[in-house]
Amino acid sequence: MSKKITLSALLIFAFFLAGMAVNPAVSIIPKPVKMKMGSGSFLINDRTALLFIAGNEEAMNTARLFAGHLQMAGGPVLTALGVGKSYRTIAGIIFSIKRDGHIPAEGYELTVSKNNIIIEGASGAGLFYGMQTLVQLLPPEIYSSKALQPGNNWSVPCIAIKDHPRFPYRGMHLDVSRHFFPKEFILKYIDLIATFKMNTFHWHLTDDNGWRIEIKKYPKLMQTAAWRVDRENLPWLERPPQQADERANYGGYYSQDEIREVVEYAKKRYVTIIPEIEMPAHSVEVLAAYPQFSCTGGPFTVPPGNYWPNVDILCAGNDSTFTFMEDVLSEVISLFPSKYIHIGGDEADKSRWKECPKCQARIKAEGLKDEKELQSYFIKRIEKFLVSKDRKLIGWDEILEGGLPQEASVMSWRGLQGGIAAARQGHDVIMTPDSYCYFDHYQANPKTEPKAIGGYTTLKKVYSYEPIPGELTKEQSKYILGAQGNVWTEYIPTPEHAEYMAVPRMIALAEVTWTQKSLKNWTDFRTRLNSEFKRLDLFPVNYCKGSDKIEVSTYFDKNSQSMKCQFESEQPGIQIVYTLDGNDPTPASPVYNGPVDVNKNAYIKAGLVRDGKINELTERTFIYHKAIGKKIIYLECYSYRYTGGGEEALVDGLRGTVDFREGNWQGFLGNNLDVIIDLGSIQPVRTVFITFLQSNKSWIFFPDSVTFSLSSNGKKFHSINEQLNQDPKKTETNVIKQFSQIFPDTPARYVRVRAKNTGICPPWHEGKGEPCWLFADEIAVF
Numbered sequence: 038m039s040k041k042i043t044l045s046a047l048l049i050f051a052f053f054l055a056g057m058a059v060n061p062a063v064s065i066i067p068k069p070v071k072m073k074m075g076s077g078s079f080l081i082n083d084r085t086a087l088l089f090i091a092g093n094e095e096a097m098n099t100a101r102l103f104a105g106h107l108q109m110a111g112g113p114v115l116t117a118l119g120v121g122k123s124y125r126t127i128a129g130i131i132f133s134i135k136r137d138g139h140i141p142a143e144g145y146e147l148t149v150s151k152n153n154i155i156i157e158g159a160s161g162a163g164l165f166y167g168m169q170t171l172v173q174l175l176p177p178e179i180y181s182s183k184a185l186q187p188g189n190n191w192s193v194p195c196i197a198i199k200d201h202p203r204f205p206y207r208g209m210h211l212d213v214s215r216h217f218f219p220k221e222f223i224l225k226y227i228d229l230i231a232t233f234k235m236n237t238f239h240w241h242l243t244d245d246n247g248w249r250i251e252i253k254k255y256p257k258l259m260q261t262a263a264w265r266v267d268r269e270n271l272p273w274l275e276r277p278p279q280q281a282d283e284r285a286n287y288g289g290y291y292s293q294d295e296i297r298e299v300v301e302y303a304k305k306r307y308v309t310i311i312p313e314i315e316m317p318a319h320s321v322e323v324l325a326a327y328p329q330f331s332c333t334g335g336p337f338t339v340p341p342g343n344y345w346p347n348v349d350i351l352c353a354g355n356d357s358t359f360t361f362m363e364d365v366l367s368e369v370i371s372l373f374p375s376k377y378i379h380i381g382g383d384e385a386d387k388s389r390w391k392e393c394p395k396c397q398a399r400i401k402a403e404g405l406k407d408e409k410e411l412q413s414y415f416i417k418r419i420e421k422f423l424v425s426k427d428r429k430l431i432g433w434d435e436i437l438e439g440g441l442p443q444e445a446s447v448m449s450w451r452g453l454q455g456g457i458a459a460a461r462q463g464h465d466v467i468m469t470p471d472s473y474c475y476f477d478h479y480q481a482n483p484k485t486e487p488k489a490i491g492g493y494t495t496l497k498k499v500y501s502y503e504p505i506p507g508e509l510t511k512e513q514s515k516y517i518l519g520a521q522g523n524v525w526t527e528y529i530p531t532p533e534h535a536e537y538m539a540v541p542r543m544i545a546l547a548e549v550t551w552t553q554k555s556l557k558n559w560t561d562f563r564t565r566l567n568s569e570f571k572r573l574d575l576f577p578v579n580y581c582k583g584s585d586k587i588e589v590s591t592y593f594d595k596n597s598q599s600m601k602c603q604f605e606s607e608q609p610g611i612q613i614v615y616t617l618d619g620n621d622p623t624p625a626s627p628v629y630n631g632p633v634d635v636n637k638n639a640y641i642k643a644g645l646v647r648d649g650k651i652n653e654l655t656e657r658t659f660i661y662h663k664a665i666g667k668k669i670i671y672l673e674c675y676s677y678r679y680t681g682g683g684e685e686a687l688v689d690g691l692r693g694t695v696d697f698r699e700g701n702w703q704g705f706l707g708n709n710l711d712v713i714i715d716l717g718s719i720q721p722v723r724t725v726f727i728t729f730l731q732s733n734k735s736w737i738f739f740p741d742s743v744t745f746s747l748s749s750n751g752k753k754f755h756s757i758n759e760q761l762n763q764d765p766k767k768t769e770t771n772v773i774k775q776f777s778q779i780f781p782d783t784p785a786r787y788v789r790v791r792a793k794n795t796g797i798c799p800p801w802h803e804g805k806g807e808p809c810w811l812f813a814d815e816i817a818v819f
């Protein structure tokens with residue numbers, strides 16, 4: 038026994054030493070599969086030979102890209118030369134592709150010794166990723182034209198790395214319709230994608246607010262659909278449409294020559310560009326140019342901001358609509374070599390189709406059940422065309438409605454359900470669930486961040502994302518090809534702002550999609566990200582430094598039979614101070630160094646100490662009651678989008694605030710709240726209350742009614758009358774309401790609370806007919 042302990046202690050010590058041996062300057066993102074430090078380094082100077090296997094064009098290109106990096110950074114100017122296949126002992130940097138199958142797809146092996154650096158890729162892509170890792174092993178100045186720090190040189194530590202990606206699809210999207218971005222920025226965006234070993238750029242080229250791709254056959258797309266009236270001085274949601282005497286002069290498009298240039302640039306960096314042409318909805322800009330493809334005939338103008346619902350969509354009863362789309366797609370296909378062509382398919386409001394004689398005639402002629410099946414008809418017809426051109430259709434998850442051809446693939450954005458359903462039906466799936474992958478959401482305190490569309494998706498949350506939904510079997514999981522970050526640009530008018538929203542969340546997603554699940558570690562990632570920030574400063578990239586917000590959570594500690602409160606922050610190594618009595622903490626307040634007891638009511642305040650000051654306080658009310666930390670059974674499910682902290686959220690003592698993004702509210706989308714709390718033993722219950730939030734702007738409404746009931750055995754419940762909500766459902770601001778019930782000292786073990794969701798947004802609301810939210814923060818039992 039003691040021998041065993043000694044051995045394991047030794048092993049731990051050896052592991053510790055091995056860990057110590059990793060040069061702190063080595064900071065690779067995404068984290069590689071295997072890494073072993075050697076001793077010494079390889080110095081790159083102007084006598085270094087840069088070699089590729091003679092005749093291999095891909096190896097030559099990547100060697101040249103590396104030479105370009107060095108030269109741009111003011112390093113030695115090296116010329117890439119061809120060598121033969123026996124390169125093991127040759128001095129220099131060798132770029133080689135070994136397609137013998139011993140390195141997994143897109144993988145590479147990088148060996149740095151004092152004599153040479155050898156990069157062997159499983160393919161051109163693998164070699165390129167090996168080169169990106171080599172770049173990350175150089176001083177950060179490699180990313181800039183700034184001179185090396187005095188005393189620094191272009192040396193690479195001796196190391197052996199074996200690496201390959203977890204998922205074949207690692208993507209970033211950019212919406213260039215809501216705001217137009219110049220070609221130069223698109224190239225920089227592709228550089229960022231490639232730097233972090235992502236391999237797909239989803240180019241959202243068309244939407245209601247502007248058409249962005251030259252199509253030779255339809256000149257009005259460039260003359261009319263690409264331009265809108267300039268309302269940039271007004272908030273996105275408050276922009277009146279174009280008036281008769283106004284000129285539409287805000288926007289632009291990419292010429293076919295520019296697109297060819299971008300595609301070629303991306304190809305050299307192993308980035309596939311998937312073009313997206315939206316249909317049948319999100320296409321009113323097309324109707325502004327060609328109203329004959331609408332159901333009503335128009336006229337239309339290109340909207341300068343938002344309008345909802347989005348009723349004017351392409352007419353599915355009109356054959357000329359299909360001719361138009363097929364002509365457009367033919368030109369798109371001639372420009373983009375991508376196997377996938379994205380056809381949108383999201384958010385198609387069917388009201389025009391319901392009233393349109395042509396659409397109704399189509400439904401009849403094709404024997405379709407309803408407008409949902411008409412959408413499916415639309416998608417299937419386009420799919421057939423794409424397949425005839427040897428391409429594959431991909432679209433947003435709405436394309437599943439009414440049936441989808443087997444070969445089509447799905448981008449799951451409305452949560453996980455679309456992805457789960459598609460994988461179960463055997464469709465390939467890209468996961469882009471909004472609550473993890475929408476980088477137009479806030480990433481830090483909305484009070485101090487630039488205005489965003491909404492949501493709250495921190496860096497840490499993105500990093501926590503697991504692309505394979507737990508609901509899938511191993512077999513079904515194979516259909517999940519990877520994940521993608523989406524950058525919608527309603528609130529993002531400039532390239533600098535787009536960078537700020539995308540970075541560093543895209544770096545977190547790069548690690549989510551590249552790094553093996555077992556190697557993912559937030560603390561380690563966050564430490565490496567600090568090194569990455571130094572590189573991004575020099576690049577330069579306008580990145581966000583992450584949230585300063587302190588996350589407060591509570592849990593019941595079974596060992597000490599005590600309720601504990603813990604604080605977490607996205608900023609590593611920065612001190613957190615706190616108080617529990619409602620006083621504002623100062624830098625002299627208690628320093629957080631592990632979970633603290635909270636066994637009575639408390640007013641929790643916590644903040645980070647930076648430069649001797651506290652710049653952002655997190656405040657939470659904590660109420661201590663009988664149900665705290667007790668078991669809760671859900672008879673209806675809460676949404677994964679607003680978990681409030683998970684299974685214990687309704688009995689964790691933490692109250693939500695009117696700012697629901699702070700994370701303490703649990704949301705039920707379209708369905709009711711119905712839970713049973715098990716107090717563990719029969720005890721007198723006098724009062725139970727539950728609190729709800731209403732936010733019309735965010736489609737959150739008070740419940741229609743609440744019912745409280747008690748039981749001693751968990752089977753037979755004694756209900757008290759249903760309490761109807763008497764307060765208005767229409768409120769200007771976010772409001773909180775409590776429903777409470779007094780019981781005459783009733784002995785009970787089980788407490789059931791049911792709250793009836795309004796179900797759908799009311800007729801006066803912008804989301805009329807769509808599922809609405811019910812938000813609760815706590816059920817308190819006294």
Ligand code: ACM
Nearest residue numbers: 383384433450525
């Ligand atoms: C989407 O966000 N409408 C795909």
Ligand code: ZN
Nearest residue numbers: 332352393396
């Ligand atoms: Zn129609």
